[in-house]
Amino acid sequence: MTEQFEPIIIGFTCNWCSYRAADLAGTARLKYPPNIRLIRMMCSGRMDPTFILKALSEGADGILLTGCHPGECHYLEQNYKALRRYLMLRRTLPQFGIEAKRVKLVWASAAEGVRLAREITTFVEEIRALGPLNWKDSRAYNNGYGVAEVEVSTEVPA
Amino acid sequence: MEKYLLYPGCAMERSASAYLDSTMAIRDDIAIEFEEVKDWNCCGATEYISVAQTPAHALIGRNLALASQQINGTNTLVAGCSACYLNLSKTDNYMLEDDKLSEQVNVALSAGGLNYQPGTLKIRHLLDIILNDVGLAAIREKVIRPLKQLRIAPYYGCMITRPDPNKHFRNAEYPQSLDKVMRALGAEVIDYPMKTHCCGGHMTQISESTAYEMIRGLLYGATQYKADVMVTLCPMCQLNLDAYQENVNKHFKTNFNIPILYFTQLMGLAFGHDAEELGIGKEFVSPGKALAKIGIEIPEDQASPKTKRKKDDPSLPMPAMPKDEEVI
């Protein structure tokens, strides 16, 4: 049996809930796979689909978007906008030959360290099952979609 | 006609045949039909699991596998015996919870050319069916011989409300389902404090003194509340309370004389069936005296009469209990 594939996952967190959930997971010494690296933004609403395509094109195998539960956004309703962009992105990704499953949106409040740790663990396994993306070397990317991504992705009806 | 798969279990076949007879007798009144699981085997009671694990679950697995083959229209498997009900649902649940166990059971089953996918069947107790599927309204409609003045101690025993893997009975200590059914029959239901205490199970075979003390406690509780009859929904409970009542009297020099009937038997009586048909007469303690009390009025609503608080009544108010409907 060959050594198992270790995916690399970029996680986008909201400063007010999911990033603090990550802090909590830490203080509670919960364990989750090291395959994820988190990036802090003030709000999931800041999430620009370009970031995701950027990460995938730079070699990430999966993207975990996290934010406050609907109705609990620190900025009232911006996580709903994140949700809309996410749904739109899920439709766009296949056009680049990327499985929509590689991007996942998860809600986690500041109290849900356990939940976040669990979601990360499951997502890592899901991506492991999908195998590496290697989009950089893939045909779709070199066909120019990789370059075109900015144009496509910024046409976001917010 | 609501259809269900039926797992009678060994006891209902014989020592508790009255339970099965009465169930069959009333099924038309409450418009349910049963299809017996073909060539089912014993569930292992509480014994097999004490000896070996996988075999115990495989034993039950065979029944589940056979039942799932008969799924057609319904995937609800009904058991009248609480021990059978619990064993069937426990194996189903542990197979869901524990992949290794599930795999092993299926490996074993494959040796008999069988297979069971956990979660395929909905496993429910007869009482659950009668209360929640048939419903109290339908039962009240059928009552032609209300059990007026008959003081009933509703006795659930253990395994129907505990551990209750699928949370069919939310209240493990003070369930109300049987109480409700009995009230629907017009009976006077006492707030029996021992309703979910243990009948002693197989202890009658191992340590009489232990078992008899438990049985004594139950009978004593019922007499304290002046019950005419104790109503059961499990063959083991009925057997211990009924068949061993005399031994208990000998053992403690007591003179308990409380008939133990199955709730289906009382339903049958209220629906107008005659005693034989319901297997009445097979018990050790004769219910004759108790049943003589049964009147013929139509049962009225159960709302307890509001007593007005006297002006100089110093007593402190009692906390209100949740509505009947809220507890099962």
Add this chain to the structure above:
Amino acid sequence: MTTVIDHTAEAVLDPAEIPKKSYLAEVVAATPGVSRLEMCIQCGTCGGSCPSAKDMDHSPRQIFAMIHAGMKDDVLASNTPWYCVSCYFCTSRCPQEIHITDVMYTLKRMAIKANLYDDHTAADLSKTFVNQVENNGRSFELGLATRHYLRHQPMRLVGSATFGLEMLSKGRLDLTPHKIDGLDQLKAILKKAKELDKVEV
């Protein structure tokens, strides 16, 4: 700290916490699903709820402490699991949601293997019962009672003869066991299952 009290956290902590190869780990491993045995806080709800506690040489709570302490032989020599009547009061009341009744079954199985508990009445009842079931596919009360009493309380057999007769006369007892059709199938299944468990009963 407040926010960590979320008790689902235990699911994440669980087995790693238990030192490998400890007796506790052994019992936990032999119990299906999540027994949570390692979570016992010795509150005594089980011992307080148990209807046969007064006949047990150790209260269930004590047994769990002994398991934690690795007192394997004393646990397996105890009559406690054999007095369990499977009423599930302990299980449904345990504030730590420990599957106590199932742990008792585990201890019974271990005790039969270890053969340290001198009174075999209960164990034999179970074995006799199992035997009936394996040979008929159904339980057979008369056979069970007679064989059981013959081995343990022959005197009682006489005493309970009248009892048996009355059961018969009331049509609540069979004279001959009822065999199922698929007996061979059942035997094959159980044979396989025993191989998997490496037990012969």
Add this chain to the structure above:
Amino acid sequence: MSAAPKSEKERVGVYVCHCGTNIAGIVDVEDVALWAKKELGDDGVVISRDYKFMCSSLGQELIEHDIEIEGLTRVVVAACSPHLHEATFRGACDRAGLNPYLCEMVSIREQVSWVTTDKVKATAKAKAMVASGVERVIHNEPLDRMYVPVHPDTLVVGGGIAGIQATLEISNSGNKVYLVEREPSIGGHMAQFDKTFPTLDCAACILTPRMVDVGNQPNVELYTWSEVERVDGYVGNFTVTIRKKARYIVEADCTGCGICWEKCPKKVIDDVFEAGLGYRKAVYTPFAQAVPKYPVIDTETCIYFQNGKCRACEKFCPTDAIDFNQEDEFITVTVGNIILATGYDTFDARRIPQYGYGRLANVFTSIEFERMCNAAGPTDGEIVMRDGVTKPKSVGIVHCVGSRDNRYNSYCSVICCMSSLKFAHVVKERTDAEVYEFYIDMRTAYKDYDEFYQRVLEEGTHFIRGKVAEITDAARQPGEEGKLIIQAEDTLISRQRRIPVDMVILSTALEPRPDSKEVGHKFGISCSANGWFIEKHPKLDPVATMTEGIFIAGAVQGPKDIPTSVAQGAAAAARVLCHIGQEQIELEPVRASVNADKCSGCRICNDLCPFNAILFHEDLMVTEINQALCQGCGTCVAACPAGAITGSGFTNNQIMAQIEGMLMFSESNGMTRVAEPVAA
């Protein structure tokens, strides 16, 4: 698009913290430091150090020294979460003359060492994160600190002892406080109690003077029988709408003489203040020393409101203060800070049927018993059974009812052991009953508490160590008839015991208010899994919350006794007074701004802002963002198709670079890839 070309001119310093063994135990910090120097040299890393405690003064001096001597222009600290020490290290940079926002923190403790077991992978992840920090910091821009003015008024929600304490501290300092209380009077649970442990001084004696102070303090605007309807704005400047529920009493005319409730013919069970053990009228004040003294009419039970007849109170009121047509008022106030002290509720003992509460007459809850002990309570302090006359000969007190129980509340309710001991003492003091305490563990921490336990031991109370299994009226042995039998294992003798008693007191758990989640949402703070509000830091910042300007005090944050609640009330007040004293509060300079030249006037961003910070200039056909209103969420930044909007602190360049950094070494940092690439 990719980040701007890597800067040559920046001189970056990387500092990897050991945090004792917290980080160094799992992450090879030395290796990370050396690696950063070697691999990130081209990116401008000129210094890379690891140090035991970066947050220590020596650690900070290290940074300051390097900035001054080595001329660092950027700083990356790989340590704990920025929520803990970002301010610390920014401060260090500031002192050394480097713009604080050119310092970046990477959380390799909370996000690496504490959550990872594999040392190699942990070290690899730490490297990736350091790299991302370095890449990001290069694109950081110097930012000016942002300040908002602080409105000097304060809102306190909840008039229990914690809220009262906070209100007095702030108002006595000469600042205005709006105190909002849901019930007709302030006082909270403490007003229901008789004695307080461990000193046994009477609750009323120490509480009522403070209640009166609140009533008399000119700086306090008291809104009882009121609730906060909505909250807008942010720290320094909240706009709060208060619903003042109709009392049907004209406060200006009411003298609180009490004739109305004497004459009111409608007697109802008082479920709130009397905990269901006593009665009140349909027009009532919860208790004699209520503040304010004005009663309220309970429309649910008032005969006039129910069927249009009666009006007895109106008839007899000497000052015509009854007004049946009164309606709810809405008051809007502006405050700089808010303190939430909305307290707790008690566990509904009926949820544990085997304890018989509600079914067995002589099973009482702790709160019922508090009322029973109270000289002003339904029994005038007489300890009697439910029949109202018989004194109990034996009393059982049950600890941990709904606490330390995964099926209800997994936490310890903190006060029950002490209040149970108090009950034992009171029963001994007022009856000749035998008292049995059933406990799992006796928790008498804090000053003079264990001494009180000793005292109760001396008084001859029987202690049985075992959680009660069931309470039943089903007798088994002679002597049990007509009694309540408490069945439990006495774990110290390993025997099951059945103790027959006349009366049982259930020490019920403290629970969050049922509406705590909605309240939290209203004020923009979050609840823990079991419903208590989350403090900013469990040890170092217990009364602040994640939301600037919103503080919590007392049992809203978790079960607490009176001394701790008072301390927290005062602590929260101190935090608020500090804000008021500063007159302005520093904010993260995270704001969005529009580059007018780039803006195409497409207006996509216009309706994205919930704070109405985005305005559109029809004449110029460009969008502008009001810095004062902008909260910095960045939603508009992400949405702008022309990339005309920038979000300071979180620019596209910064985030893009951060992503690159995280991935640039992915092949060589221990993440091996074995499976075949999927055909895309």
